[in-house]
Amino acid sequence: MHASPRDAEFDATVLAALPQVVRFARSLAHDEALADDLVQETYLRAYRSWETFKTGHDARRWLFTICRNVFLRHREREARVVDTSGEDAELESLAASIEHGEATRNGLGDLLDRIEVGPAIRAALAALPEVYRSAAILVDVEGESYESAAEVLEVPVGTVRSRLFRARRLLQKSLYSHAVDAGIIRPSATPEQGVET
Amino acid sequence: MSDVEIEPPPLLSCRAAASALYDFLDGRLSDEAVGAVQGHIDTCRTCASHYDFARQVLTLIPGALPLPADSGELRGRIVASLKAEGYSESA
Numbered sequence: 654m655h656a657s658p659r660d661a662e663f664d665a666t667v668l669a670a671l672p673q674v675v676r677f678a679r680s681l682a683h684d685e686a687l688a689d690d691l692v693q694e695t696y697l698r699a700y701r702s703w704e705t706f707k708t709g710h711d712a713r714r715w716l717f718t719i720c721r722n723v724f725l726r727h728r729e730r731e732a733r734v735v736d737t738s739g740e741d742a743e744l745e746s747l748a749a750s751i752e753h754g755e756a757t758r759n760g761l762g763d764l765l766d767r768i769e770v771g772p773a774i775r776a777a778l779a780a781l782p783e784v785y786r787s788a789a790i791l792v793d794v795e796g797e798s799y800e801s802a803a804e805v806l807e808v809p810v811g812t813v814r815s816r817l818f819r820a821r822r823l824l825q826k827s828l829y830s831h832a833v834d835a836g837i838i839r840p841s842a843t844p845e846q847g848v849e850t
Numbered sequence: 851m852s853d854v855e856i857e858p859p860p861l862l863s864c865r866a867a868a869s870a871l872y873d874f875l876d877g878r879l880s881d882e883a884v885g886a887v888q889g890h891i892d893t894c895r896t897c898a899s900h901y902d903f904a905r906q907v908l909t910l911i912p913g914a915l916p917l918p919a920d921s922g923e924l925r926g927r928i929v930a931s932l933k934a935e936g937y938s939e940s941a
Contacts, residue, residue, distance in 0.1 A: 656940040664940045671925055672917040680915060689924050696928045700935055743869040750868030753900040765906050774907075774914035792876075793911045799878075818872050825907060 659703065666712040667699055673795065674716045680790045681724045683779050691727070695720040714797070717805045721787060728783065742811070745818035749825055756829045759839040764832050777827030785820035792817050862890040867897045875905055 656664065674695060678688040698719050699706075706715055753761070778786055784806075791802040792813070799817070803810045832838045862870075867890040873879050874887045891898040929939055 656938045660937050661940050663937070668925070668928075671921050671928070675918045675921050675924065676915060679918070689927070692924060693928050693931055697931055697935070700932050700937060742872070746871040746873075747865060747868045749904070750864075750871060750897070750900050753903060754896060757896075757899060761903075765903070765910070770910050771914040774911055778911075778915070789911070790915075793908060794915050796912070799876075821872060821904070821908070824911075825904070828907065 663700065663703055667696070667703075667706075667716065670713045670716055671696075673713055674720055677717055677790060677795065678720050678724070680778065680786065680794070681721065681783065682727075687727070691720055691723050694723045698723065711801070713795075714801055714805055717791065717795075718807070721805060724783075742815040742818045745815065745822045749818075749822040752822070752826055752829065756832075756838060759833075761829070761832070761838050764828065764837060767837050768828070768832055768835060770828075773828055773831045774824065777824045777831070780827060781820055781823055785816050785823060788813055788816040789820035789824065793821075862886045864890075864894060864897055867891060867894065868900070871901060871904055874901070875908060 674692055675688065678691040679685060682688040682691055695716060699716060706712065778789060781789065787806055788802060791797045791805055792799065797805070799810050799813045803813045806813060829838065833840050867887055870879060870883065870887050874884065879887065891901050
């Protein structure tokens with residue numbers, strides 16, 4: 654049977670993005686079976702609303718938006734509970750530097766050469782609250798711009814920036830904790846100190 | 851020889867350099883700000899260490915989440931559910 658032009662275009666632009674959508678869904682859900690259900694629902698919704706998709710737009714971004722909305726409906730409670738009121742992009746960067754200084758004093762050294770980085774990063778990303786994880790996945794894994802991520806997440810660009818910076822800071826912190834657990838760096842014994850100047 | 855004097859970038863504090871970390875790594879600073887940050891990390895080992903570490907982590911993140919190797923079975927499920935909506939697969 655021949656596909657209609659509509660379905661052929663759907664194949665070429667939407668089904669072609671399946672691996673990226675699967676990766677995105679798995680990073681949101683942490684559970685392969687749930688992620689597969691999310692992806693299936695995403696494609697069903699995409700097919701039903703295919704007429705609303707504007708030719709020339711980024712299909713992957715459109716699918717990420719649908720997928721995240723489907724996911725949030727599964728996890729409405731988490732979306733409401735996470736307090737994002739203290740987000741401040743510069744302070745997240747600053748705090749990350751302070752924590753890095755502390756980890757260095759505790760023996761950080763060549764940490765990234767001494768741990769299995771892939772599993773550590775996967776675990777750290779999985780532990781992030783969804784709002785931060787989504788920002789990190791879109792920008793740092795999928796390579797989306799801040800502006801595109803803002804479109805998917807339906808928040809202002811400044812919010813993407815502050816969530817992304819917090820995600821990176823929390824990720825960095827998780828790597829340090831992983832290294833402490835592995836006996837590579839000493840646990841922090843002193844209160845956090847500021848940067849030098 | 852040009853008689854235009856090139857001014858050194860303004861001195862930046864560690865705090866300011868730390869605050870600019872991720873904007874710098876994401877290429878979202880003005881040329882002037884990049885020069886100021888670069889000037890700082892060229893001379894400050896503490897900040898340079900964190901910039902290096904953060905840059906390495908950002909480089910490693912995509913590789914930690916590779917694309918799924920085979921979505922064939924899931925694709926089959928999706929296609930089956932789309933067919934119920936009137937979809938016909940390309941040959």
